[in-house]
Amino acid sequence: MPTATSRRPADGREAGRRSTHELRPEGAKGKKKRKSKVRSPLWAKLLTIFGAITLVAGFGGVVMAKSYIGQLTDSIETGQVLDADSLKNDAPDAASALKGPIDLLLLGLDTREGWAPNTSRADTIIVLHIPASHDQAYLMSIPRDAYMDIPSYTKAGWHGGKDKANAAFFLGSQKNQGWKGGAALTASMVNKATGLKFNGVVVIDFNGFKRIIDALGTxxxxxxxxxxxxxxxxxxxxxxxxxxxxxxxxxxxxxxxxxxxxxxxGWEALDFSRQRKGGANGDYDRQRHQQQLIKAMAKKASSAGIISNPAKVGALISAAGSALKMDTGNVAVDDFIFALKSIAGADLLMLKSNGGTYNSADVNGMSAEMLSGNTLEMFEAAKNDQLGQFILAHPEFLNREK
Incomplete structure (x- = not known):
């Protein structure tokens, strides 16, 4: 088998030259490279999508960046979600929690006009995995229609059972448990299926996404x-x-x-990324398009027209802060941000559950998706911090959309 690595193999179009995504051993130091265009760090891009455009650190100085981070953290609603030992990262304390692999659970809510409180479902469930080498980041989606074992959550009146993945948030939010209960039960469901423990949870509804894109412009x-x-x-x-x-x-x-x-x-990008009907692969097409949207937002946020304009940065932070709900596992948000400062935006790789194809089953008259053996192997590789090896063995799981 090829050497284990954390970066993806070059595709056929890039054969014969070294790719910026070429696989190499996790944590290994490569040869010195020529100076090239500065790459926007992933920590800035992720915090744009899930919070703020702190890329200003490279342009306005660290003091300016910390000022923006302060604005962001003051406006984000936080709460304790990962209060069960089975869900928390195994680090003994907050100081060491960000030194090894980092796993975040990202939830996008379908909240519609006129819906009553606590009726949202998590139609987007994504695991963001960063290896211990902090030189790469992976997005892995769980299909909304995946048939899952949803553990008991008695606070919300749920006594356990099986249902589609997007139901977990709804079930956990009942009896006034709100977003924290919904996120906790969803995290518990993902943990039971994959064994992953999390450093944090980020929740955003689709209307919040639209406000962030509107702040970006297009x-x-x-x-x-x-x-x-x-x-x-x-x-x-x-x-x-x-x-x-x-x-x-x-x-x-x-x-x-x-x-x-x-x-x-904003309305068009978000609407396109939400559609799952009409394509050859249904919800798997939607997963690809949602991942494409995240990358498009990251690229736009790091463009000169945004980062050099304090008014636009301020509008973006305002939009993001009001849209986000988070649990960072007792780690300060600014510590979280700067722990990821060495990861470049080009290092964000997107993986397709079930290789991006249907794996359907009829369950008591209900059509549902099943997580394939290879998909469970993908999450096991993330748990063991070996996604580089997994991609080498299963290149079909890599989403190559730009």
Whole structure:
């Protein structure tokens, strides 16, 4: 078997030259390279997506960056989610928690207009894994329709059972447990399936994502197949939110995302990334598009037009702070940020559960997805901090979209 590494192998288009994503042993130091364009650090990009654009440290100085971080942390709602020993990272104290591998659970909520409190479901469940070498980061999605064993959570009146993955957040939020209960039960479900323990949990609803993209202005997205919206229709030649009106492939007024690459405003980018019908691979296409959106947001956030404009940085932080809910496992948010400062944005790799293809089953008359053996092996590799080896053995799990 090839040498274990933390970076992805170059694809065919890059054969014959060294790729910036070429695999190498985790933690190993490579040969000196020529000076090249400075790469935006991943810690800044992630905190843009899940919080703030602290890339200003490279332009306005550390004091300026800490000022922005202070604004961000003051506006984020925090709470204790990882209060069970089985969910917490095994580090003995907060000081050592960020020295080894880091695993974050990222939850995107489907919260719609008119819905009552505690009715949201986590339609996006992503594990962000950073190896102990802190030279790479991986995004791994769990399908919303994956048939999962959801452990008991008596605080919310749930006594355990099996259901689709997106139900865990809803079940855990009942009896006034709110987002903390929903996140705790979802983390417990993921832990039971994968064995992963977490350094933190980040929760954001889709409306929050839209506010962050609006603060960025637009994001550059590519539509690989015409996609019909389940949320927008066209009236008088303009796209408008459907607000309960019929939508989908059977209605001619439904908005269509046309094939091609372009700058998208917040409503369009978010709507495209949420669609799971009409494509060849259903929710797996949506997983790819959501990961594409995260990368597009990261690229836009690190562009000169954003980081050099204090007004835009301030608007972005305001939008992000009001949209986020977090548990960082008793580690200060600014410590979390600067622990990741050496990871470059180009080092964010996206992995596809079940290799991006259906693995369906009929469960008591309900169509559901099952996590394949290779997918469970992927999460086991993350648990053991060996995702580099896994990608070498299963390159089909790598999402190569830019």
């Amino acid at each position: 994001v550059y997205m590519c539509v690989d197949h015409e996609t019909v919206s389940d949320h927008y229709i066209v009236e008088n030649g303009k796209p408008v939110y459907a607000k309960g009106k019929p939508t989908g492939v059977f209605y001619k007024n439904s908005y269509k995302h046309k094939v091609g690459c372009r700058d998208m405003p």
